[in-house]
Amino acid sequence: xTDIHDSTLFPHPHLLGIEGLSPQDITQILxxxxxxxxxNRQRKPKLTRMNGLNVINLFFxxxxxxxxxxxxxxxxxxxDVINMMASSSxxxxxxxxxxxAMTLNAMHPDVLVVRNGESGSVKLLxxxxxxxxxxxxxxxxxxxxxxxxxxxxxxxxxxxxxxxxVAICGDIAHSRVARSNIHLLHTxxxxxxxxxxxxxxxxxxxxxGVEVYTDMREGxxxxxxxxxxxxxxxxxxxxxxxxxxxYFRFFGLDQEKLSYAKPDALVMHPGPxxxxxxxxxxxxxxxxxxxxxxxxxxxxxxxMACLDLLTRPIQIKDEEKGA
Amino acid sequence: MAHSRIAYMNARLLDPAxxxxxxxxxxxxxxxxxxxxxxxxxxxxxSVDKVVDCKGLCLAPGLVDMRxxxxxxxxxxxxxxxxxxDAASAGGVTTMVTLPKTxxxxxxxxGVRYVARRARQLKRTKIHSYGAxxxxxxxxxxxxxxxxxxxxxxxxxxxxxxxxxxxxMRRALSYSTAFDLLLVQHAEEPSLASSGAMNGGxxxxxxxxxxxxxxxxxxxxxxDLRLVExxxxxxxxxxxxxxxxxxxxxxxxxxxxxxxxxxxxHYFALNETAVGDYRTFAKVSPPLRDEMDRRAVVEAxxxxxxxxxxxxxxxxxxxxxxxxxxxxAFGIVGLETLLTISxxxxxxxxLSLLDVIGCLTSKPADLLKLSGGKLKIGGAADxxxxxxxxxxxxxxxxxxxxxxxxxxxxxxxxxxxxxxxxDGRVLYKDKGFSA
Numbered sequence: 001x002t003d004i005h006d007s008t009l010f011p012h013p014h015l016l017g018i019e020g021l022s023p024q025d026i027t028q029i030l031x032x033x034x035x036x037x038x039x040n041r042q043r044k045p046k047l048t049r050m051n052g053l054n055v056i057n058l059f060f061x062x063x064x065x066x067x068x069x070x071x072x073x074x075x076x077x078x079x080d081v082i083n084m085m086a087s088s089s090x091x092x093x094x095x096x097x098x099x100x101a102m103t104l105n106a107m108h109p110d111v112l113v114v115r116n117g118e119s120g121s122v123k124l125l126x127x128x129x130x131x132x133x134x135x136x137x138x139x140x141x142x143x144x145x146x147x148x149x150x151x152x153x154x155x156x157x158x159x160x161x162x163x164x165x166v167a168i169c170g171d172i173a174h175s176r177v178a179r180s181n182i183h184l185l186h187t188x189x190x191x192x193x194x195x196x197x198x199x200x201x202x203x204x205x206x207x208x209g210v211e212v213y214t215d216m217r218e219g220x221x222x223x224x225x226x227x228x229x230x231x232x233x234x235x236x237x238x239x240x241x242x243x244x245x246x247y248f249r250f251f252g253l254d255q256e257k258l259s260y261a262k263p264d265a266l267v268m269h270p271g272p273x274x275x276x277x278x279x280x281x282x283x284x285x286x287x288x289x290x291x292x293x294x295x296x297x298x299x300x301x302x303x304m305a306c307l308d309l310l311t312r313p314i315q316i317k318d319e320e321k322g323a
Numbered sequence: 324m325a326h327s328r329i330a331y332m333n334a335r336l337l338d339p340a341x342x343x344x345x346x347x348x349x350x351x352x353x354x355x356x357x358x359x360x361x362x363x364x365x366x367x368x369x370s371v372d373k374v375v376d377c378k379g380l381c382l383a384p385g386l387v388d389m390r391x392x393x394x395x396x397x398x399x400x401x402x403x404x405x406x407x408x409d410a411a412s413a414g415g416v417t418t419m420v421t422l423p424k425t426x427x428x429x430x431x432x433x434g435v436r437y438v439a440r441r442a443r444q445l446k447r448t449k450i451h452s453y454g455a456x457x458x459x460x461x462x463x464x465x466x467x468x469x470x471x472x473x474x475x476x477x478x479x480x481x482x483x484x485x486x487x488x489x490x491x492m493r494r495a496l497s498y499s500t501a502f503d504l505l506l507v508q509h510a511e512e513p514s515l516a517s518s519g520a521m522n523g524g525x526x527x528x529x530x531x532x533x534x535x536x537x538x539x540x541x542x543x544x545x546x547d548l549r550l551v552e553x554x555x556x557x558x559x560x561x562x563x564x565x566x567x568x569x570x571x572x573x574x575x576x577x578x579x580x581x582x583x584x585x586x587x588x589h590y591f592a593l594n595e596t597a598v599g600d601y602r603t604f605a606k607v608s609p610p611l612r613d614e615m616d617r618r619a620v621v622e623a624x625x626x627x628x629x630x631x632x633x634x635x636x637x638x639x640x641x642x643x644x645x646x647x648x649x650x651x652a653f654g655i656v657g658l659e660t661l662l663t664i665s666x667x668x669x670x671x672x673x674l675s676l677l678d679v680i681g682c683l684t685s686k687p688a689d690l691l692k693l694s695g696g697k698l699k700i701g702g703a704a705d706x707x708x709x710x711x712x713x714x715x716x717x718x719x720x721x722x723x724x725x726x727x728x729x730x731x732x733x734x735x736x737x738x739x740x741x742x743x744x745x746d747g748r749v750l751y752k753d754k755g756f757s758a
Contacts, residue, residue: 198497198554214501239464240494246467250501 010309014126014133017142018183026151026188029305033152036308037301040076050079052318053110053311058100059136060086060116065271065296066136066145070113073303079110097121098128105129110311114138119176132310134303140174146270147180149302151188153294154225157266162189167219167261168210169195170229170251170278171240173202177270178229182208195219197251199240200231216250216257223261228253228269228279236277244277254280258289266291328352329747330369334377334708336361338384338698339681349382351704354747359698375758377708380741383680385417385705386662387696389687390561390585390633392482392654393450395441397426402638402725408447409723410658412751414634415707415740418688418695419448419658423455424482430455430466432474439475447750449695449705451477456495456506460484465495469502477691480507480561483608483637483653485543487513492547496556503557505690508547510560510568511609515539520649522595522610530601532648535610541567548575551582559690560584563629564609566619573628583690584628587635588664589655589730591620597730603644603651605730607637624682625673631690632682634661638726656724660717660731662709666738669711676711704747708758713739 010028012021039047055074057067067083074081095103097116104112111132114122119139126133137143155161166185172178172194185192192210194201205212213219220226231247241247248254253267267283267290275281284290308315331349336359338344347361350369368374388411394402411419421438423429429438435452442450454476458464468479479499485508486492492508499506516539521527523534544560548571551558563569563584575582589597589607594617597605605611623629637654644651665683668674674682688696695705717734719727742758743751749758 198500199494242465242467242469242498246470250469 009312015144015306015310016123016126016135018144018147018180023187026184029148029309030152030155032308033302033305036304037298040301046076046078048078049308049315050077050311053079053314055079055081055111055113055307056104056109057081057083058112058114063115069299070136070303073300073307077304077307097125101125101128110314111307134306137176141176142180143176144180145302145306146177147184149295149298150181150268151184152298152302153291157291158224164190164224165222166190166225166227167193167195167223168227171200171231171235172196173200175229181227182210193219197241217260220257220260223265226253226261226265226267230270231274231278248277252278252280253283258283268292268295326353328371329373329375330364330371331375331377331382332364333379334382335379337381337677337680339677340685340697344677351747354704356698356700356702356704358700380708380710382706382708384684384696384698385707385743386415386683387687387693388416388419388634388658388661389631389691391419391421391636392424393421394638401640404441404445406723406725408445411448412743413723414659415662415709415743416658417448417705417743417745418693420451420453420477420691422480422482423453424460428455428459430458432470435471435474435476448745453478453480456481456486457491462487462491465498468498468504472502472504478505478507483509485509485511485513489546493550496550496554499556500554505557505559507559507561510540510543512539512543521598522612524613526595537565537612540565540609541571544568544571548580548582551580557581562586562609562635564590564612565616569619569623569628576628583630585631585633586620586629587633587657588661591617591624592664592667593730601648603648604728606648606651606653607655608653621673624668631687632665634658638724639728640726644728654728656726656729659722659724660729662740663736663738664731666711670737704744706744707740708742709738709740711738715739
């Protein structure tokens with residue numbers, strides 16, 4: 001096991017987004033996550049490095065896989081993890097975001113993992129609390145741990161991130177996953193394409209450092225990685241897209257469209273999938289092509305790395321006190 | 324089909340696409356133009372099954388009418404595929420595009436396929452359809468542009484309704500760019516126009532009729548052009564009637580925006596005074612405007628700001644028109660008077676004969692990416708033979724159209740369709756002409 005004094009400290013107090021992270025920052029997280037990924041596959045007793053530390057999962061939006069993933073990550077490191085869902089909290093009773101933050105701050109948590117439906121809300125909250133804050137998804141802005149787990153999945157499968165052509169397909173306009181992935185892949189030297197019906201492209205998308213396509217076949221041509229995004233059902237009934245049928249026909253990933261990508265291209269999806277809407281079931285379940293279950297596995301490892309790195313200063317202080 | 328060769332001799336060939344205007348001949352073989360030109364058969368009579376002497380009459384590509392309402396299904400008492408194709412043939416129209424405003428609305432693949440099936444069954448005028456932009460023309464949810472266009476929809480429009488909501492129009496234009504589709508807008512701001520019955524102005528005030536202000540058109544055009552600029556989508560204003568909106572489109576074209584527009588004969592042949600005395604046959608949407616606007620339309624046709632002339636054929640039974648003006652239906656039948664009235668532009672010296680025919684053939688065909696509208700070796704023999712000068716008087720009782728709501732009854736005109744040919748078959752022949 002790596003010694004906590006070995007590596008340099010992570011230079012950021014919070015993980016609010018990928019934008020602003022350097023290639024070294026990203027590599028530091030991925031290297032440590034890679035180590036945890038290996039460890040997680042062994043039947044070993046859990047670690048103790050976050051013993052006595054508190055992690056609060058504060059989710060204002062429903063989430064199963066992300067909150068579970070953070071909970072498991074915290075527990076594997078020995079932390080005490082508390083889950084707070086908006087439905088059962090005082091938010092429902094009209095408390096503002098800042099009031100909630102101040103209340104939680106008074107309980108002296110060590111890490112707050114926050115998901116909120118408003119872009120920028122996690123940053124706002126981080127300015128009001130004294131602990132480390134991890135953004136688990138803020139509105140349509142960023143979802144940094146998702147991009148990190150996607151990167152780890154690619155790195156482990158393909159061996160690198162640079163000089164890869166990655167097509168991110170689907171509802172780019174409303175997707176925090178897309179934004180974080182664009183930043184990360186771009187920073188790490190990959191070529192990023194976004195593929196979507198024009199109604200689901202963000203404004204000024206050509207200014208994001210990506211190549212923009214509205215045709216799947218052109219967009220997937222010779223790609224190494226195909227990242228599908230989830231399309232929210234409410235955006236599919238005549239507003240942004242005429243129907244699920246039409247969406248699947250022209251923008252859903254099926255064997256025919258995938259055949260334009262490189263023969264060994266990897267298919268990814270952040271989940272949960274709408275089979276038959278953005279992805280055909282036989283691709284989603286294809287063991288060699290689909291990395292979708294790898295992504296879930298890497299999610300825990302990446303979140304362990306983030307929790308670990310952000311609490312290193314406390315860990316070191318505790319160790320010194322104990323010694 | 325037996326092998327057939329027909330020679331049309333001694334014709335004034337008009338082909339706006341290539342600029343051809345010369346005496347010559349056309350050879351039609353099995354429904355296809357096998358050859359044509361001024362030198363064809365010059366050295367002697369051809370060996371063919373049939374020779375038609377055109378006696379110097381004009382021979383041009385059949386007209387392509389991109390704005391027609393057929394009324395089937397739903398309003399068969401006003402018009403059917405049979406009566407519409409008969410009227411089209413009598414008017415020299417060989418291809419028409421039907422608006423999706425039927426009952427049910429053409430907003431799914433089945434609707435588009437229905438139109439194609441009816442056209443195939445009849446084997447007369449070629450008929451294409453628009454798909455609706457929004458479901459049931461409600462202006463809210465987009466239709467399946469991709470699948471409808473694969474099924475055969477040539478462009479998209481909400482027919483005689485404007486897409487009123489700017490957000491919906493923005494998404495429609497934006498989405499259309501994925502498939503390079505043309506969106507056709509009935510350019511009229513409904514919140515200003517929907518309660519009106521005729522052009523806003525002195526005459527409406529004197530007649531005591533609710534007005535459709537002229538600015539309702541330019542406002543919608545200006546809004547749409549901003550959205551076109553933003554999305555880069557191809558946009559066509561179906562009917563442009565006011566000098567302000569013409570100016571706006573002229574500027575947009577100069578700016579290089581992918582914008583086109585059309586008009587119908589009544590907007591350059593009539594003005595609002597045709598409504599005088601509450602004549603409901605001149606009630607149409609958008610309404611006939613004032614004389615200054617009429618002149619602006621003529622000028623815009625001459626300088627190419629207006630790209631196409633379409634009939635805007637909108638049949639209504641007498642019961643829908645024999646009503647107090649405000650309650651009467653909007654619309655004019657136009658298939659049978661389209662060419663004749665358009666020739667007034669030529670006779671009055673505003674446009675060359677070739678340019679008039681271009682607005683009726685190659686330009687609409689190009690806009691919708693249809694194969695017709697041109698004389699082309701190997702292309703379908705869809706042709707019209709007409710006398711450009713013959714004086715006669717329009718009489719609605721001669722109309723083939725089931726509905727006869729025309730404001731042009733008894734109008735003395737010049738120029739008449741003599742024969743209409745689709746895929747080499749003569750679908751219409753005027754009295755005394757042997758084709």
